[in-house]
Amino acid sequence: MSVGNPRHQRHVSLRILLAGLAALIMILPFVIMLSTSFKPQTFVLEMPPELIPSEPTTRNYREAWSGNSFAKYFANSLYVALSTTFVVLLLSSMMAYAFARFDFLGKRIVFVVLLAGLMIPGIITIVPAFVLAKNLNLLDSLNGLTVFYSGGMVAFMTFLLRGFFEKIPLALDEAMTIDGAGPVRRFFHLYLPLSRPALATAAIFTFLGAWDEFVWALTVINDPEKRTLPVAIAALQGQRATEWGLVFAASAIAVIPVIVVYVFAQRQFIAGVTAGAVKD
Amino acid sequence: MTMRRSSALAAALGLPLLLAACGTGGSGAQSSTEELPAGQKVEGEITFWHAYSEGGPEVTTLEEEVIPAFEKAHPGTEVKPVTVQYDQLHQKLVTAAAGESLPDVVRSDIIWVPELADLGVLVPLDQAMPDFEKLAEQTYDGPLATNKWQDSYYGLPLTTNTKVMLYNEQALDEAGVGVPETFDDLRASAPKVAETGNYLLAEADAAGWQVLPYIWSNGGDITDEDITTSDGYLNGPKSVEAVELLVDLYEQQALPKLILGGGGGTNTFEGLANGMYATIVDGPWAFPIIEGQFKDFEMKTAPMPHGDGESTSVVGGENLVITQASENKQLAAEFTRYMLSEEAQLAMAEAGQISVLESLSDKMVEIEPSYEEYMNQLQTARPRPPTPAWTKIDEIIRKQVQLAVRGDMTAQEAMDEAVAQIDPLLERG
Amino acid sequence: MAATATTTGPASPEVAAPAPAPRDSRKRRRESLTAYVFLLPGFALFCLIVAYPLARSFQISLYDWAVVPTQASRFIGLENYARGLADEQFWLSMANAGVYLLVTVPGQLVIGLALAVLLDAKMPARGLFRVLFYVPVITSWVVVALVFKYLFNTDAGVVNWLLVDVLHVADANIAWLQSRWPGLMAVSILGVWKGVGWAMVIFLAALTGVRDDLKEAAALDGAGAWDRFVHVSLPAIRKTLLFVTVLLVIGGFNVFISVLLMTGGGPAGSTEVPLTYMYRQAFDFLDFGYAAALSFLLAIVIMLVSYSQFRLFGGDEKEVD
Incomplete structure (x- = not known):
C-alpha cells in the first residue's frame, strides 16, 4: 500500500480523528482541574461551568506553594520517591539476576513466596507493619517510608526485570566468563547496561508508586513537616467545605512534574514494556 | 538503644503474639499512677x-499565642503541637495506641475518652493530679462528665459546644413560613418550602450527632x-416517632439526600447560604466559616x-x-492546667471555642x-452515652436511620434492628 | 503496597526459567552461594516488610485481638472467619467489587485494545497520543478521585450539567455519589478512565510483536481488517490478554482510595468495597482480628479467581507456578 493512496489517507484521517476524540475525553478532567485551579471563587461551584476562567488568578498556587508549605511536601515526596527508586532498582536487579542466571537450592520456594506477596492486598498488613515500623524506629520518618515502599515493591520489580535478564543471550554471558569476569562484573558490565529499557520501566513504576502512595503515609506520618503530597492534598479536602481551587492547584503541583518525567522517559519506558510484555 | 534493637529483632523473628507483647510491654503500667502535683x-x-482546623484562627x-505564653511562663519547656485532621484523628490515635507511640497530650473528642480509657492508654487524672478536684470544679458538669469512665476521670474538659438551628x-420567607419551633411546624412547613424548590432542613449525616437531638427533643432516649440496654429506648415510641419525622421530611422532598x-x-453551609436549604442544625464553628x-x-x-x-x-x-505513654507527664499535667486557665x-474563645469555665460564661x-x-x-x-462501644x-x-430514611424498612423495624445490634455491645461493656 | 505495584505495572508472570545445563556439584554449590549473595538483600527486605507482617496478620486473624499490646488478646481460632462468611455487609462489599470488576475489566480491555489497534499503525502524533492516554495512569489516585468527585457533584457537577443542560438526556440532576448504582458507576468510570492507558501500552507492545508477514499473508488471502484482527492479531496476543485480565481483576478487587474519597462507602454502606469495609473494621472499630480475617478471605477469593482464569483461558501452557 503506497502512502499516496487516497483511501489510505482517509484512513489515517479517521484514525487521527478517533484518537483525538479519545484523547480529549482522557484529558478533559485534567483541563477542568487546571481551569478550576485558576479560578478565584473557589467555594461555590458555578453553573454552567466555564472552561476558561473569566478572572484567572494564580492565588491558589501561591497559597498552596507557600501558605500551605507544598514546597516542603514536594521536596518530601521527591526525596522518598527518588530514594525508593534507587533502593528498589539495586535490590530487585540483583534478585532478578540471581533468578535469571543461577540455579540454587530453594529457588522455587523463594519464587513462590515472592509471588504470594504480590497476590495479597498490601493494606491488610498495615497494623503489623505499623508495629514493626515502630519497633524499627521508622515511624514518622521519610526514610521509614523509603524502607517500607522499597520492601513493598521489590518483589514486583524483580519479576519485571527477571524476564528481561533471561532474554540476554547466554552466549554473551559465557564469553565474559571465559574472559575471566566474575558474576559481579558480569552483573554490572553486561546485564545492567543491556537492560536499560527495563530498568527505566522499573524506575518509572517505582517512582510513581512511591510518589502516589497514600494510605501508608497517612498512617505513619504525624509531623506535618513530613507529609508527602497525596497526604497533604487529601488534607485540603475540608470536613465541611472544600476549597476546590486550592485542592486542584495543589494537585497540579503534584501531577505536572510526574508528567514531565514521563514524557522524557517514555521512549525507554515503551521499549521496556515491549520487551517485558511480548512473549507470545 | 540496644533494648530497642533487640525488641525489633524479636518482632522481626516473629515471636508469638503474646510473648512479643510482653517483650515490648515495659511502659504500659496501668497500676503505677505517678503523682502529678501542681507547681x-x-x-x-x-x-x-x-484537630483544631488548619488554616483557621x-x-x-x-x-x-497560647503555647508561646505557656513556654514563656515555664522556661526550658517546649510544646510541640501536631494538627491532625478531625476525620483522621481517631484512626491515628488507634494506630498509635497499637504501636505504643501516642503523644503526651491529646485534645480528644469527648466521645473517644471512654474508648481510650478502656484501652488503658490514658492516665486517670483524678488519681494522678492532687488538684484535680479544684480544676474540675471550675468547669460545667456536663462536659466534665464526659471524662468519666468506670470509676475514674481520665481527662479534663477543654471546650464545649452544641448545635442550634x-x-x-429569605428562604423561609419565600415559602411563607416562619422559623420552625416544633416538629409540627417542621411538618407543616415542609410542603411549602418543597414547593419553592428548596429544602426545609438539611442534615449532613445520620449518625448520633445528627439524630439524637431529634430523639431527645421528642422525649425519647x-x-x-446505666447504659446497659437500648431496648425500649432507641426503639421506644418517642424515638421511633422522631426518626419518622426525618423519614417523612425526606419523602416530602423537604430533607435532601x-x-x-x-x-x-x-x-x-453552602446550601444554607444560597437558600437551597432553609435551615440546618450546626455548631458555633459555622459562624467563622460562613463569614x-x-x-x-x-x-x-x-x-x-x-416534639x-x-x-x-x-x-x-x-x-x-494525658497518655500513659508520655515520658514527661509532669509537663503534660502542667500544660493541661494552663489550657484550663482563664487566660x-x-x-481560644476569641478563636471560636466556647470555654468550659463557668466563670467565663458571661464573657462568652x-x-x-x-x-x-x-x-x-x-x-x-445532653452528651452522647459514654461507652467504649460508642x-x-x-x-x-x-x-x-439511613435505611429507614431511604425507605428500605420502617422506622420501627430499623430501630428494632439497631437495638438488636447495639445491646450485645453494651453487655460486653 | 504490593497491591499498588500490582495495579500499576506490567510484569510477565512467565515463570519456567531455562534450566541450566547440569554441572558438577562443586560448581553448583559455588553458584548457589553467588546467587544467595545477590538474592539476600532484596529478599531479606521483602521478608521483613511484606512476609513477616503478612504472617503476623494471619496470626492476628485468629485472635480477638486487643489493640494495645499491654492487654491480652484472646485466641478464638477461626471464629473471625466464620463471622466474615456470615457478614452480609462483607458480602455486599464483595458484590460491589464484582460490579466494579464487571464494568472496569471489560471496559479497560476493550477500550485499551481499541486504542492500541488505533495507535499500532503508523500515523502522525502517535507519540503524543500515547502520552495523553497514559497521563491518567501516572496520576495519583488521590488526585483523580478528588477530580472525579468534583465532576460528579450532584447539584453543580460538570457531568450532570452535560447530561441535563447540554445533552438533555436526563430531566433532573442525578445524585451520582449519593446512591448505590450511580455511585458504583461513577467509581467504575473512574477506574476505566484511569486504567485504559495502562492496558493500551501493554497491548501496543504485544501487537508490535505480531509478525507483519502473518498479517500480510492474511491480507493477500483477501481477509479484511476486522478478520485480520480477529484471526491473526487476537490469537497472537492471547497470552498478553490473559495476563492483562488477571492483573486487572486483582487490581479491581483492590479498589480502595477512589471509593474512600468519593462516596466513603455510603450511602448507608451501599457502595462499600472489601478494602473500605476492612479498613473501617480495623481503624474505626478497632476490630483488627476481624479485619485481618476479612482480608484473608478476600485474598482467597482473589487467588481462586486468578487461578480459575488461568485454568479456563490459559490453555495447557504452564503460566504460573
Missing part, C-alpha cells in the same frame, strides 16, 4: 495532638440511665425544634487527656454575640 519545676518537651491562636430567613451519606451533595466564605449572607439562629420533649441538643466538645480559655457572649443561642441551648443539651453504636444508628 513542680518542669522542663523538656511534650507533643500535643489536636484556632491553630494560629494556639501556636502563636441556623436558618436562611437511646439507652437506660445529604443525610444518606455518600458524596457530592451540596454541603450544608469567611459567604460574605453577603446573614445567618440567624433559633433553638433546636422540639413531645423539651428542645434538647447534643453536647460536643473536646477533652484534654488560655479566653484566647461579649466575645461573640452568636454564642448566646448556644449558651442557652447548652442548658439542656463508635460502633454510632455507626449502627447511622446505618439504620
